[in-house]
Structure formats: structure tokens, C-alpha cells
Amino acid sequence: MKLTNRSHGAAPTRIAKHHRRLNGAALLAGIGLGVVLGASSYVAFELLGTVSGAFNALSVLTSMIGTYLCLMLLVLVSRIPAIERSFGHDRMVILHRTLAPYSLFLIGAHVIFSTVGYALGHNINVVQQFVDFNLQYPWMLPATVGFGLMVMAGVASYRRVRSKMKYETWWTTHLYFYVAVAISFGHQIEGGRVFLNNPWLKPIWISVYALVAATIFVGRIALPLAFSLRHRLRVAAVVEENKDVVSIYITGRKLDKLKARGGQFFQWRFMVRDWWWQAHPYSLSAAPHDEWLRITVKSLGDQSSALSKRLKPGTRVVAEGPYGIFTEDRRYTDEVVAFAAGIGITPIRAMLEELPLASRATVIYRALDATQAPLMQEMKELGEQRGWNVHCLFGPPADHPLTLEHIEKFAPRIGESDIYICGPGGFTVGVQKLAEAxxxxxxxxxxxxxxx
Ligand SMILES: Cc1cc2nc3c(=O)[nH]c(=O)nc-3n(C[C@H](O)[C@H](O)[C@H](O)COP(=O)(O)OP(=O)(O)OC[C@H]3O[C@@H](n4cnc5c(N)ncnc54)[C@H](O)[C@@H]3O)c2cc1C
Structure with a gap:
């Protein structure tokens, strides 16, 4: 297939616009937290006076703030493309991961405080109180099960545990988190002191839940479904780039209407037996074309290694996206220095393809040798056509240290440029330090x- 793309033209985003969105989102989240804190502090304050009341006050505060954070966690991974485009998928996932333990600890604290508070109030031991809660209080048993599921998802996400799990196992435990939130809803609405004392808050809280549920439904179900029906993607060709890397060309309807940019990625679901339920993120490896999209995949695990065998022309594909903000319109200057390592070339090549003609680019492509550098020839040809400097730096890391002294030989204007990086973690950190220097x-x- 001929690698020419449709042009998007230059549109460097302005720092102020991005910051306005960030500030707007932070303000909205802050107002929400303020309202929750205000309403629960008011109720908590009224409970103070006895030791049992103090525990119940803490229980109210921890439950409301923990639940609010929990709902935020769900919004962060709801994958609404407009939100993702503003803040970046990876940053949203990082924030999700950072907030998640706090939410879990707060809800755990709520379980402890409420059990102790009620036990003191009823003059019984905490075990008896816990049993009573579950047997005698409406919606309490589902809430306890929900808490158990949350703990399970939390433990599975702990780095050391997660690294020992298959991705799919971790993903399945995470699905239970949604179930946990849903089945805990009843006990909060029916038994929560905040709502018993302030019935007018109930419809507001129910609306917040409904809004979060709608966001998840739209982002994770409705939009991907609509996308699939609209574009009806299918594999057009599977092309071997080298022994470990294949490119997959995907065609579909109305691709000219697709609002994707080079540098973005989709979650791809290939509709073959056993795979339909798992979506894998792959970046576009060429800027979107009116008639096809392309991804380039390195064999790294179960699915990526089997793509060339299992995908055939005609295989149906369901995609979610586009996601990510690794696009040329995030630049602040007209000069780009792009650093790619190995398969990290994919979004870089696609992003650069959309760089306006007036902009300059230097590409530093690192790999052990040419066999580990997919799309190298293509990158060089594109560089020649556009007058960019493409440097393929092969050899062990010691041959090409990421020092300013070494890299300035290839990119003398690095200090005045925008830097784009895609590669393994260590490489990314190395280039970040270089950029700082x-x-x-x-x-x-x-x-x-x-x-x-
Ligand atoms: C934003 C993004 C863009 C990417 N673009 C490319 C690309 O252009 N080319 C390329 O070759 N690779 C790309 N990857 C990596 C690619 O997604 C994984 O290599 C692939 O999903 C591995 O799946 P597997 O079943 O072969 O491996 P497994 O053995 O199942 O998993 C290996 C590792 O890959 C990750 N992984 C597996 N499944 C998923 C999933 N569904 N979602 C997120 N991570 C997962 C996990 O960290 C896991 O530990 C990208 C990843 C991300 C996050």
C-alpha cells in the first residue's frame, strides 16, 4: 500500500488552552470534593460528643470521601475520547492508579470505624456487631461483598502481585471493581447517615452515581459500539516487517471521517476465537489514511506473537479510540527532536508524518542493530522526502550514551525544540534527563x- 496520508495542517496547541482545561477539571473535581466534605462534616460534627459518636463521625467522613474518590477513579478510566484527548490516556491512568489506594484505605477505614462505633453504641463486641450488620441491616451484606471485591482488585493491582499475573487475569479482577461499586450503592443510600439526616442530598448523590454510570456506559460501550457500526473495520493485509514484527493494515467505511491523529492509539479487539473479549492498545504506525489504518506490532507475549498466524484479510476488528496526546499539535515550537527505541518508532513515525512542511525534525532511532529497527527504511525515506535528519544509532547503549555532548552531534538545536520520546522506561527517563540538561x-x- 502506498504510504501517503491525508493532511491535517499545522495547529500547534497553545499552552494556555491546555492549562485552562486542566484547571477547569481540577476546579470541578475540587468543588465536588468540597460539597461532599461539607455535607459529611456537618453530619459528623453532630455525632461528636461520645466515643461511639466520634467513631461514627469518622465513619461518615471516610465513607463519603472514599466513595467520592472511587467514583472519580471510574471517571478517569471511562475512556470518553474528548476527555482523553484533553488530558492524555496515560496521565489519566496514572492518576487513577495514584488515587486508587487512598479510596480503598478510606473505605477500609469506614468499615472499621463504623463497626467499632456501632459496637460501642450497642455495648457489644466488634465481631458481633459485624455479624449483626450483615444479617440485620438492609443492603449491608452486598456492601461487605463489594468491599471484599474492592480489596481483591486493589491487591491484584499492587505492583508486585500484578507483575506475577497474566494481564487478562488482572483485567478480570478489575472488572469486579465495577460490580463492587454497584452493589455497595444500596447500603450507602438507604443507611448512610448523611442521607438519613439530609434527605435532600439523596437525589443529588443518586444523580452523581447516575452520571458516572452514564459516563462509563458511553465511553466503554456506546461509543465503541457506534464506532464499530459506523466504520466496520476489517483486516486488509498482514505484512511481515521482520521476524518479530508485523504490520496490520485495516480498512473500513468512512475512514475519512475518523478523527484520529498520527501518534494516537486505539484499543483493538480482533474478532477471532478466544480473542474477542480482550482489547490491546496499539499505536497507529502511519498517519490515518482515508482508506486504511496501520498498526505495527512486535511479538512480546501471547497475542502479539500470534497475530500473523491468526489474522487473515477479512477478520473483523472492533476498535476503541482514538486515545492519546502524542500528536504533533501538542508542539510549542517548529522544531522536533524525536527519540524512538525499537518498536517505539510506531507513534513517532505516524506523528511526524503529520508535521507541517514548514517544521523541522531530527529523528534519533535507537536499536541494537538494523534487524531490531522496524520501519527503518520507511522512516529514512520519509525523512529524505521531508528534509529531516534521520539518525539510526545502532549498537549497545554504551556506544550511544544519552548525554548532551553525544546527542548534540546529531541534534544541535535540541534546546530549542519539542522532544518526543517513545521507548522502554529507562530510555524515556534517559531522554527526559537529557532534555532537562x-x-x-x-x-x-x-x-x-x-x-x-
Ligand atoms: C498506549 C500503548 C501503545 C502501544 N503501541 C504499541 C505498538 O504500536 N506496537 C507494539 O508492538 N506494542 C504496542 N504496545 C504494547 C502492546 O499493547 C503490548 O505489547 C501487547 O498488548 C502485549 O499483549 P500480549 O498478549 O502479546 O502480551 P502479554 O504477555 O499478555 O502481556 C505482556 C505485557 O503487555 C501489557 N499488556 C498486555 N495486554 C494488554 C492490554 N490489553 N492493555 C494494556 N497492556 C497490555 C502488559 O503490561 C503485559 O504485562 C502499546 C501499549 C500501549 C499502552
């Missing part, structure tokens, strides 16, 4: 990680 401000350093 070159005096490039953080907002001009853009990176895409191939792991969430």
Missing part, C-alpha cells in the same frame, strides 16, 4: 509509554 522545559517534552 539541554534546558528544554518539561511541557515541551512529550512521551508515550507502551505500558499502563
Amino acid at each position: 539541554a534546558g528544554v522545559p518539561e511541557f515541551r517534552v512529550h512521551h508515550e509509554a507502551f505500558a499502563f
